[in-house]
Amino acid sequence: VKENGKAGVRVYSAALDAARHRQQELEGEIRQGLNDGQFEVFYQPIVDAEGKDIVSVEALLRWPRRPAGAIGPDQFICVAEASGLINPLGLFVLRRACQDILEAKGLNLSVNVSPAQFRDPDFEAKIAAVLAETGFPAQRLEFELTEGYLIDHPERAMAVIASLKGMGVSIALDDFGVGYTSIAYLQRYGFDRIKIDKSLAGRIATDKKAGVLVAGAIYIANGLDMAVTAEGVETEEQADLLRLAGCQCLQGFRYSEPKPIDEIRDWLTERRG
Numbered sequence: 001v002k003e004n005g006k007a008g009v010r011v012y013s014a015a016l017d018a019a020r021h022r023q024q025e026l027e028g029e030i031r032q033g034l035n036d037g038q039f040e041v042f043y044q045p046i047v048d049a050e051g052k053d054i055v056s057v058e059a060l061l062r063w064p065r066r067p068a069g070a071i072g073p074d075q076f077i078c079v080a081e082a083s084g085l086i087n088p089l090g091l092f093v094l095r096r097a098c099q100d101i102l103e104a105k106g107l108n109l110s111v112n113v114s115p116a117q118f119r120d121p122d123f124e125a126k127i128a129a130v131l132a133e134t135g136f137p138a139q140r141l142e143f144e145l146t147e148g149y150l151i152d153h154p155e156r157a158m159a160v161i162a163s164l165k166g167m168g169v170s171i172a173l174d175d176f177g178v179g180y181t182s183i184a185y186l187q188r189y190g191f192d193r194i195k196i197d198k199s200l201a202g203r204i205a206t207d208k209k210a211g212v213l214v215a216g217a218i219y220i221a222n223g224l225d226m227a228v229t230a231e232g233v234e235t236e237e238q239a240d241l242l243r244l245a246g247c248q249c250l251q252g253f254r255y256s257e258p259k260p261i262d263e264i265r266d267w268l269t270e271r272r273g
Ligand code: C2E
Pocket: 044, 059, 060, 061, 072, 073, 074, 077, 090, 093, 112, 113, 114, 144, 174, 175, 198, 231, 232, 233, 234, 251, 252, 253, 254, 258
C-alpha cells in the first residue's frame, strides 16, 4: 500500500476527474434538453385496494429524445439535484402533469418533489403560480417527498410542508422502508400518506420479515390517520396480502407500467367506460 500510495492517489483523483467531467457533461445535456423539449412525463396508475378503480396517477419523468440515448431518472435526477437544474426540471414536470391530468375528472395526481427544490426560497410561490396558471385544483395534487432533507433540515422542511398543506396540497412520504426513520417519528411532519417502497413491498410474499415490517407500517400509518400506497406490486398474491393488511392503494406493473398521457386516457375509458 505504501509503495503504491502516490500512484494510488493519482489513479483515484483521475477517476474523480472523469466522474466530475461526466457529471458536467450530463448537466449541459439536461440544460439543453429542457430548452429543446427532450423531456416527457409518463403516468403510472394507482388503483384502490381491490384493484378495481384507478384513483390517481404518479407523474414520472422520461428523457426519450436525449440525443446520446434515453436514460432513466435514476441516472440523471441526482445530477439535476446537485446542479440546481432540478428546479426548472421539477416545475416542468408539475406544469405538464397539471395540464395533462386536469381534464381526467376525479383523478388525483402525485408528483415527486426533490428535497433539493426546498432550497429555493421561492419554491412555494412557484408551486402556487403553476396551480393558478393551469387551474389544477390543489385538492387533487399530492407531492411525494423522500425523508433525507427532512432529517437534515427539519425546520425548513416543516415550514414548506405546512405552507403546501395550507394551499390544499397533500404530502406523501415516499420510499418508506429505504431510509432509517420510523413513521411514528415522521408523523410530526403531518404526512397524509406513506408510500411503501418497491424494495420492501416486492418481498412481502416471499420474505416473512418484510411481510411483518409492511403489515406493521400499514397498521401504524393507519392508526396515525395516514393512508398507505404500496409501490412495486407485481403479483396478485402481493396485492392480496397488502389489502388484508389494510393498505388503501396499490401501484405496480400488476396494474400498469408508466404510460404516456394518450395511453392513460385510453386506459381510463376502457376501465371506467
Ligand atoms: P419512485 O418515486 O420510487 O418511483 C417509482 C419507480 O418504480 C418508477 O421508476 C416506476 O417506474 C417503478 N415501478 C413502478 N411499479 C413497478 C413495479 O411493479 N416493478 C418495478 N420493478 N418497478 C416499478 P422510474 O420511473 O424509473 O423512476 C425512478 C425514480 O426517479 C423515482 O422513484 C423517483 O425517485 C425519481 N423520479 C422520477 N420522476 C421524477 C420527477 O419528476 N422528479 C423527481 N424529483 N424525481 C423523479
